[in-house]
Amino acid sequence: MTPSPPGEIAATLKRSGRVLLLTHVHPDCDALGSQLGLGQILTGMGKEVHLYGEAEVSHLYDFLPGSETVTVGLPDLPSFDCAVALDCGDAYRLGREMESLLTVKPFLVIDHHAGHQFFGDLHWVDPARSSTGEMVYDLAGALGAEVSPEAAYCLYAAMVADTGSFKYSSTSADTFRVARELVLRGVKPAEVAGKLFDNYSLARLRLFQRVLETLQLHENGRIALITAPRRLFAETGAAPEDTEGFINYPRSLQSVKAAVFLKEAESGMVSVSMRSKGRDCDISQVATEFGGGGHRNAAGFKRFDTTIEGLAAELLPVLADLVRRC
Incomplete structure (x- = not known):
């Protein structure tokens, strides 16, 4: 299946008024940070956004701005103009409500897993990218949207977590380009690192x-x-x-x-x-x-x-x- 370019994803989001955002079950920081970051970007564009989660946000990631807005339980699915699954490489990872969630049309997918199993209607899958958070930042550019300090914080945390603090081989020049832009938007790297790695109970x-x-x-x-x-x-x-x-x-x-x-x-x-x-x-x-x-x-x-x-x-x-x- 041929992936859709980010421009096609952006065009669909631009003409959608009400958007459902979701990710895989037991979301890690990249999944949740991407979901929250895109949610804040779209909200800033005047979209009505619903963030769905199969379970409450883990205490490990409740420091992410907007984490309290993730809602457990299915909303009124027919009311959405589109849905976006973030960082999800397989439809089955959508969880127990997979079949219901996939009824939202068009169903968009943004992911960076090399073994991605294509599902949904439009796909932007790029295994060369370090994280889905990195991709969401570039999607904001394609949307012509502003990235708020809160969205920048979420996307930066997503990138740091999925690159192992920029030490995995997936780290690229694009990764550092995006990280630089996010820091220029107010992210404090030491603060994010502290929340991610110095948070043991x-x-x-x-x-x-x-x-x-x-x-x-x-x-x-x-x-x-x-x-x-x-x-x-x-x-x-x-x-x-x-x-x-x-x-x-x-x-x-x-x-x-x-x-x-x-x-x-x-x-x-x-x-x-x-x-x-x-x-x-x-x-x-x-x-x-x-x-x-x-x-x-x-x-x-x-x-x-x-x-x-x-x-x-x-x-x-x-x-x-x-x-x-x-």
């Missing part, structure tokens, strides 16, 4: 300690594995979303080419986050093999009716084959 720190104790190294230190059995959440008082960012610590080991984090989200279901280093180590290939997706250096998937131990036994040989080729 005591429960989260205790969980982090327990998860690090599970560290295993394989393939002469080229693969790092950490796990979070379900019982750890009850024992530490932490929530599943408190694991955000944990995967970056085993990845930081000098010898590691690929890191994997297996989290037991509920009985019989394991959520997998993976990270790799370098352009030659495409971890999204592994995620795709297991029914997931993502980026070259950041990907994941979920598996039902399994255990952490059972899934690790399946996954490690595939990862070993990958790192031998890196």
Whole structure:
């Protein structure tokens, strides 16, 4: 399927009076920051905007301006002139209301995942971009719209989070161009970094300690594995979303080419986050093999009716084959 250029997306938004904005379930900072940022941009243009979420915004991201405007529960869908899904690489990631949400026409999609599974009516998909937040900023330019300080804050946070503070290989000259423009609009980088990375609760720190104790190294230190059995959440008082960012610590080991984090989200279901280093180590290939997706250096998937131990036994040989080729 041929992606639509951003100009076509912009033209549709310009002629729409009432717009529904949504993203994937369990949104990360790029997803939520892009949703909030675009919402504020469109509101500034005089559009009536509704921000839909399947669940309340995680406490990790409630510092983002406008996070309180995300509403749980379906609105009156036929009343919208269009819908926009942001940072969502697969229709099924829209969540349990997927079929209802897709009835809004036209349904627009803005995403940067390399393994994007096309859905909806109009698509702007660019895997060369560091984040959806980066794309939303350029969409504002195509719209001829003003980017308020609040929208700039959301988009900058999205970019910082999805680039690992501008250290992933997806970081490009465009990334720094957009970051510069956002800082010129009032964003304070130290403030955003503090909110993103210095926000641990005591429960989260205790969980982090327990998860690090599970560290295993394989393939002469080229693969790092950490796990979070379900019982750890009850024992530490932490929530599943408190694991955000944990995967970056085993990845930081000098010898590691690929890191994997297996989290037991509920009985019989394991959520997998993976990270790799370098352009030659495409971890999204592994995620795709297991029914997931993502980026070259950041990907994941979920598996039902399994255990952490059972899934690790399946996954490690595939990862070993990958790192031998890196």
